[in-house]
Amino acid sequence: MVSKSVEAWYWSKRPILSTQFFGQIMSEKRYGLLMKFLHFENSDKFDKKTHPNPKLRKIFDIHEMLVQKFKSAYTLNQSVAIEESLVAFKGLIGWKQYIPTKRARFGLKFFQLCESESGYIWNSIIYSGKGTIFMDEYEHYGLSTKCELTLIHELKNNGYLLITDNFYTSPEVAEILLKYKTDVIGTVRGNRKGLPAEFKTLKLKKGEIKAFQKGKIMDLQWRDKKTLTMLSTIHNAELVSVESRKSTTKQKPKVVVDYNRSMGAVDKSDQCLSYYPSTRSRQRKYYKKIFRHLLDQAVWNAFVLYKKNGGDLKHVAFRMKLIERLCEEGRGLPSSKVPKSIENVARLTGRHFPSLVTSTGNKKYSARKCAVCC
Numbered sequence: 001m002v003s004k005s006v007e008a009w010y011w012s013k014r015p016i017l018s019t020q021f022f023g024q025i026m027s028e029k030r031y032g033l034l035m036k037f038l039h040f041e042n043s044d045k046f047d048k049k050t051h052p053n054p055k056l057r058k059i060f061d062i063h064e065m066l067v068q069k070f071k072s073a074y075t076l077n078q079s080v081a082i083e084e085s086l087v088a089f090k091g092l093i094g095w096k097q098y099i100p101t102k103r104a105r106f107g108l109k110f111f112q113l114c115e116s117e118s119g120y121i122w123n124s125i126i127y128s129g130k131g132t133i134f135m136d137e138y139e140h141y142g143l144s145t146k147c148e149l150t151l152i153h154e155l156k157n158n159g160y161l162l163i164t165d166n167f168y169t170s171p172e173v174a175e176i177l178l179k180y181k182t183d184v185i186g187t188v189r190g191n192r193k194g195l196p197a198e199f200k201t202l203k204l205k206k207g208e209i210k211a212f213q214k215g216k217i218m219d220l221q222w223r224d225k226k227t228l229t230m231l232s233t234i235h236n237a238e239l240v241s242v243e244s245r246k247s248t249t250k251q252k253p254k255v256v257v258d259y260n261r262s263m264g265a266v267d268k269s270d271q272c273l274s275y276y277p278s279t280r281s282r283q284r285k286y287y288k289k290i291f292r293h294l295l296d297q298a299v300w301n302a303f304v305l306y307k308k309n310g311g312d313l314k315h316v317a318f319r320m321k322l323i324e325r326l327c328e329e330g331r332g333l334p335s336s337k338v339p340k341s342i343e344n345v346a347r348l349t350g351r352h353f354p355s356l357v358t359s360t361g362n363k364k365y366s367a368r369k370c371a372v373c374c
Helices: 007-011 020-025 028-036 060-073 143-151 171-179 254-262 265-275 286-308 315-330
Strands: 079-088 106-115 121-126 161-164 183-187 209-214 217-223 227-232 239-243 249-253 354-357 367-370
Touching: 007 020, 007 028, 060 121, 060 286, 079 143, 079 265, 079 286, 106 143, 106 265, 106 286, 121 143, 121 286, 143 171, 161 254, 171 183, 171 217, 183 254, 217 249, 217 254, 227 254, 239 254, 249 254, 265 286, 265 315, 286 315
Parallel strands: 079 161, 161 183
Antiparallel strands: 079 106, 106 121, 183 227, 209 217, 217 227, 239 249, 354 367
């Protein structure tokens, strides 16, 4: 909620930087120690040969646990979307990605399955190069296909509608999903295998449309400013009237209108997460970067569930209320005081008697203290 360029500034006492709240909750030294020793796996038990994903071993268990929580907490509506999300990271790591269309451009890539309406993050896969984990039964497919099928695996045969972009959409995927009673809408690259050969040479004028039907799968090309190729298992070549920003009416394919309305769930969640990020731009440890991003996802999902249960707070107000409640729950003894150990039960059951504390150079008179309690 309060963003400062340098972490030490949160505890600064300079008038132009002072924020008393942080010092009241936790000292800078204690926070530094917690961050220094933040760890999520037992290195002594790590076995590279048996671990599912050695590259992500430092964050693997936390990610798996949170994904399972996300799945069990909410049942998705019919329309879901798959897209990529990029967490900004410029550290030295072999599976860092470059996506020029994303704001971060360089970072750690997540494949995410979200609800189209709300942006609820239901499932995710962290891309780690060749070691990325997919379902064994889909390993013989290409990257985009096995990623898509792995994300939606638990939703098969339930009548869901999947919205995808041109990285994931193909006639091959559409045929596979139809076998699992799952429909699909998405943009598709014009040179994808399985599309009509005419699409490669077809030259349309603005507003013209060309469509082919094969069973439930419809392939469509429509020319607006550019040629757009779409694939859908629930549409035909129907045109609908749409009012533009200039208050003029134009004809668009219904599949395009529905796609624009439903797509963008991942972008919506990413946009909201970018307003109040807990990740630090200079974080060098990849697993700490991912951990903070997962915390952001958990807070966002909690907000979505809050709204779906009738909550009326806005996103910023919800986060502030959440912070206040967490501080109330965690506020025990002040951070400067260390609670005494109660492991020595003799203090409660033993026979108490004083012992002499002799005087020293700094202490003029001798004193007595309990030999059991002290």
